[in-house]
Amino acid sequence: MPKRPHPPPPNRRKKTPKAPETADEYLAVAVELEESGERWRSGDVAKAGRFFVQAITAYETTLVRYPNNFDARYNRARLLYTLTQLPLPATFFPTNSTPESRLLAAAEAHRECNDLEKNSSDILFNYGQTLSSLGEFYANKPQDEIHDEEDESPAREVERLLQSKQAFESSWEVLQQCLVVQEADYKSTLEQSQSFDGIDRDGGDHMNDDDDNGDNYDYDNENGGVRLPPERRDSTTSSQSSNGGSNNGTTAQWASILEPTTKLSILDTALTMLEVQTSILTLSTPTTATTIFTKEYLEQITAHADTTLNSYILPIAGKLHEEEEFTQLGLEGSEVLEKEMEATLSRTNFLTALAEAKYYLGLSTLEIWEEEVKSAFDPFTLYPPPPPSTNQPTTAEYKGLIDLTTSWMALCDRSTAYTTLSTILLPQNPSKSWKLLSTISSPSLSSATKLAPEKEKPGIYLARGNLELLRSKIPIEAAEKGKDVLLKNAGVYYRGVVASAGSSLIGAVDGVKIREFVEEAKVKEAVIKLEQDGDWEPLKGVIRGGVGRDAVWKIVKGAVEDGVFGRDVFMAIAEKMRG
Template sequence: MAKPKSLTKQPKAKPKKEQKLESVDDFQAAGVEFEEAAGKWRAGDAAKSMRFFRRAIDMYDQGLRMFPRSIDLAYNKARVQLEIATHPILVDQLEQPLRAVLEEALASHRYTLELDPENTDALFNQAQVLTAIAELIASDEDGEGGGNEAEALKALREALDLQTICLTRQERKYQEFLELEHFADEQNASEKPPPASGSKEASEPSGAEEDDEWFNVVEPVTIDTLIDTLLAQMGTLTTFCSILSGSPEQAQPGTLVWAEEVATELVEKIQAISGEKQDRLQEIALARANLVSAMLEAAYRTGQTNAEAYGRELNLAFSNPNLQIDSFVDGLMAKARSFLALSSAMADADNEDARSQSTMRWNVLTASIASLKSASAARGISQEDLVSTHLLRGDASLHLYSMAFPPLSHQTAVNTASQNAKNAEVYYRNASRLTSDGEERDVASLKSMVAQYLQAYSQGNAQGDISGLLGASPRGQGWVIQQLEDMMAENLVPQALLS
C-alpha cells in the first residue's frame, strides 16, 4: 500500500505547552507535537507510540468540536487514523477490531472531502482506506470475510474511481505548474539582475518577531506525484483481479474486459510520463508484472484463457529488462509467487486439460523454487523476505509432492516424493527458526511436522494415523485442524492422506 499523503501545514513555532488552546492553529500545533512524539517512539516502543497517536487524534477531535469546518484538523485526523490502521507495527497495538478502525478512518476521510472536495491528498488516502478494507475482507481476518467478496470488489471500484479523480486533478495542477514555471523563466530572462548583496533592497526587513502561526505548504505536483498515483491505481486493480481470482463467480459479464481496458490506459499513461525517471523504471515494471499476473489468473480461472497462454504471458511480463530480475529481490519473489499462483490455478482446474499438462506444472513449480533460491542468496535481503523465501519454497515442494498422487500421478513426482517432502520439512524448519512472528513460527513448525509425516508415508513408515499432529501445537487441536484443512484446500497435501 502506498504511504498516506502527509501534513498540509507546517508550524513556524510550536505552542507553549501551558498555552490555552483557543484557535485552529493551537489545536493543529498540539496535534502535530503528539504526532512527532509518536514517530520518535514507533520503532522502539510501539505501545507508547500508539498512545501519542491517540492523543493526536483526541486533539484534532477537540479542535473539530470547536471548529467543525476546519479542513486541516479534519484532514490530519483522518490521515493519522489511516496510519495507525495500516502501519504493521501499530496494527498490533489496536484495541478495536481492525475493520472498525478502518471504518472510522473512512468516515473521517469522507467528512474531509465534504469540506474540501478538491483535496487530492484526501482523495488519495481515502482510496487507500477502501483498498485496505477490501484486502481485510478478502483475507478473512477479524472474521470480516466469508462470502463478502462482492463487498470487497465494490470498495475497490470506488477506490479506483477516487484515484482517477485524484489523478485528473493532479494532471491539471501539473500543467498549471509547468505554465507558471515557464512564465517565471520568461520574466527572469527579461528583468534586471538582482541587487548586490548588502544593499538596502536585498536586506532583511526589520521589526518585531513574528507571532507563532501556521502557514500553508503547497508542494508542487511533479512527475513523481503522478507516478505515485498511477502506481497506486495499478496496485488497486491488481488487488481487484486477485480477489476476482479467488471468487470467479463474482465475475460479472464484461468485468475482465473493463479491467483490461483500465490496465491498458494506466500502463500507457505511466510509460508516457516515466521516460526520464530512470530511478523508477524498475518499480513501474514490477507493478505492471504483478498486475499482468493477477489479470492472467483471473482470466484463467474464469475460463477466458488457457494454461499455455497464461504461462507464456507470465514469462513475458517478468522478462521486462527494466526489472533486472536476476538481482532484484522483490522481482524474484513476485515472479515466484506468480508461478505458484499459476500452479495452484492449474491444480484447481481439475479437468483433463490440467492433467495432461502436468509436466508444465512441474516446470512452473521448479522455476518458482529457483527464483526463491536466488532471492534468498541476494545481497541485502531483509530477514522478513528471507523467512518468506523458506515458507514459499516449502509450499512449492509440497505442491511437487502432491503431484505424485492421483489424479495426476506425475511420474517424476512419484520418483521424488520422499525427497520433496524432506525438502519441504527443511524449508519450513528454517522459517520457524528465522521468524520473530509467533503465529508464523507456529504455522511453519506445524507444516514442518506435516512434511515429516508425508516423508514417512512415502517411505512406507506411516499408516495414516495423524493423531500425533493433532497435539503438535500449544494452540490446540482446533487450530491444528484448521491449519490442516487450509493445507488441503491449498493443494499442499493430497486430501486422502489427512482426511
C-alpha cells in the first residue's frame, strides 16, 4: 500500500516576544525570571543562580528606563543578597567578583532603598540581615594565601575582627530602627482595629444614612446595587509620575499591599537583634579580647541585650501558648513550641557567649565561667504555671518550663560551649578538660544525633569525630590508654558523615554544605591513618577522588590550629603537596 504524502510541516518558528514598553511589562519580565530561579532553588542551585542573575539584570534594565521604580530597586537589592547566601562555587561568578564585594554590593543596594523609603520595616530588616552576613564573613574570612604556612598575624586578626564588629554594630542599629518602625505600625494597627470595633455597636444599619461627606455612590436603579463613581484624575497615578517617565501616555495604577505588623514580626526582629549581639561577643578570643572589647562596652551590650530579651523576646514568646494569641497569629501547636524553644535558646547562647567574653577580659574565673554555662542550659521558666482554680481542675498540660535537652540544636550548642571551655581548661587542668568532654560534650552530641532531622546528621557526625580526635590528644592516662579506641571511633563517625550524606531527604542547597562536611571527614580520616601508620595512600586516594588540594590544605591547617593534629604532620603534608 503506497504511503500517503506527508502534509507540509507547520511553521514552528517561535514568535519574537514583544519588547516590554511599560513599567509593568519591564517588571513582569524580571519577576518571571526570579520565579523561575525560585522553582529551581531546591533542585539545582546553579540553575537557580543563573535565573537570579538574569532577574537582577532585568531589574537593572527597568531602573535605566524608570529610575524611580521602587519595586525594581527593592527586588534587585533582595536578589543581590540572595546570591550571597546560595552555595555557589567561585567559578559561577566573574573573576573580579569576591564574596566580600558581593556582600558590599548587596549592603549598598539596601542602603539606597532605605534612603528612598525610610520607614519600611521590610527594607530595614533585609538591610540588617545583609550587614550581619557581612559581619559573619569578616569573622570567618580566610587568609588570602591558602598555602601560607604562617598563622594569621595578631595585627591582621585584630583588623579583621574589628571589621566584623563594625558590620555587626551597624546591623544592630538598623534592626533597632526596624523594631521602632514595627512597634509604631503595630500600635497603629491596634488603634485601627479598636476604632473598627467601635463602629455600629448599637446594631443599626447606617450604610445608607445621608452624609455630607459620603462616598457619593451612584445607585443603579435598573440593575440594582451601586455603580462606582467616575475616576477622578487626582486619584490615579500616571506611569510617568510614579515610574520615571513614559512615552506611551498610558496610565498605570499602583497599589501597595502591606502585610500588617504582628507580634510575630516584632519577635523575629528582636531575635535577630539578639543573635547579632551574640555574634559580637563571639569575636572575643584569648589574645584579642582586650584589644577589641572593654569592660564598659561589655556592660553596654549586656544592657541592650537585657532590654531586647525582657521587653520583647520573653514577653512575646511567653504568651504564644495562649489560645487567643496563637489563633490570631495563625500558628500551629508545633510552631508555638518551636518559637518558644528558639526564644529560650537565643537567651542561652547570649549568656554563654557573655560568660566566655567576660573570662577573656579578666572579669571572671574559670569556675564562674563554668557555672554560668551550666546555669544557661538549665531548664528555663518561660511563663509561670496557671494559678490553681477552685471551680474546676486544670486539665491542660503546663509546658512553660523549657527543657533544652529536648532540642537537637540546643544539645549541639551545649556541646560546643563545653568544648570551648574544655579547650581553655586543658593546659591548667587536663583531667577536668577530659571530664567535661566525656561527660557533657560527647553525650550531648549523642543525644542530638537521635533528635536531629536527616539533613543535620552529617554535621553532627562530623562534630562527634572531631570531638573524639580532641579527646585522644589530652595528656592524661585515660586518653593514652584509650587512644586507639578514640581514633577508631573518630573514623567511624567520619564514615557516618559520608553514609548519612546520601539521604534522599537532603535538598540541593543543603547538599552543597554537606559535600563540604564529607570532604572534611574523608581528609581527617586519611590524616589519622597518616599520623598513626605513616600511610600516604588514603590521603592520595582522597585527592584522586575529587577533593582539591586547596580544600585538603585548608582542612588540615584548621585541624592543626584546633589542636587535633600535630605540627609535624602539618609540615609533612605541606612538603608533600609542594612536591
